[in-house]
């Protein structure tokens with residue numbers, strides 16, 4: 001399935017496809033088993049311009065539109081969701097927030113390094129006690145002279161042990177969303193410790209961490225946006241982030257479908273390829289329809305962003321559908337593969353394990369439904385607001 005792409009969009013997709021087939025797919029199982037993606041991948045992503053997509057060139061970005069962004073996230077998701085997540089977080093959540101809310105100095109300080117892969121960013125919103133209810137976060141930033149002193153804990157932070165800067169959300173004022181402020185905290189700040197979280201079901205190659213802030217001092221120039229604007233910054237980052245997750249899920253589903261089609265054509269039972277059996281074709285057809293539907297939902301978000309239109313509800317729809325579709329498609333792929341789908345010599349079991357988190361992070365499926373329901377009815381079914 002393809003809409004008409006511009007020559008630049010088609011070329012960007014080819015570049016990503018070649019990169020994924022050469023530098024990601026052959027190593028994905030090894031990284032998954034080792035619980036660590038080769039760190040050299042970050043420099044390669046930077047060299048190709050993937051960490052600077054849609055960021056203006058004057059700040060070291062590689063420009064491009066959001067459809068191009070989706071095409072590249074889809075390819076990375078097909079290759080390894082751990083790699084896709086590195087980009088989605090450092091670029092999609094951190095660099096793009098900096099581009100929208102940063103001062104000129106903050107942009108000059110961080111964007112060229114983030115876009116080149118010389119530095120990585122992570123997004124610190126979730127805490128042990130607050131996930132979906134992100135507006136209830138309790139990490140505090142107290143003013144001291146012209147500085148801020150930060151104390152608290154963040155958990156499940158993607159890129160956490162690799163990142164050079166945390167886009168951190170902390171409470172500076174009263175309860176609720178308006179009491180939250182965003183800060184750019186260098187990860188070598190005294191008082192900041194990081195612990196990698198092991199034993200994940202999927203995304204095993206990705207550095208997911210717990211961050212502890214024990215009186216971490218930052219100057220007021222580290223504040224991103226206005227005091228009290230942090231929750232708005234977080235939510236606007238997540239709206240675009242959901243498009244990125246949706247596109248990555250399309251990559252999982254299409255990868256699962258491609259692998260299933262290949263296998264079903266080769267595997268023979270009862271004297272002929274299993275692809276010829278109607279019940280196998282039903283599984284393949286279901287995967288194909290859902291993959292295309294998810295792709296179109298993600299591309300609609302990209303189109304809305306590029307046209308400067310509102311896109312939050314459409315992003316929730318895309319993320320909800322694509323994440324659930326990726327789980328269903330990768331689960332069906334295991335069925336097509338039979339017993340061979342259950343071992344990691346083939347890619348499909350990893351697709352399912354990686355897909356599973358997509359219905360959880362950047363707002364669970366339940367939270368997406370509440371956001372869509374609120375947009376439809378004008379009535380909020382939850383207090384506070386939606387989390388990551």
Ligand code: FAD
Pocket residue numbers: 089122123124125126130131132133155156157158159200203208357360361362363364365366367370381382387388
């Ligand atoms: P809870 O919020 O405790 O939810 C538990 C269950 O209750 C879910 O089914 C949820 O849908 C349901 N539920 C909660 N509230 C409601 C409601 N009002 N109505 C109906 N159902 C409800 N966070 C970051 O800040 N930065 C990151 O980089 C990041 N990366 C992550 C990477 C991984 C691998 C994982 C697993 C998580 C990551 N997260 C990150 C955290 C993630 O965003 C949260 O796990 C997610 O928001 C859900 O929060 P929770 O785990 O606390 O679950």
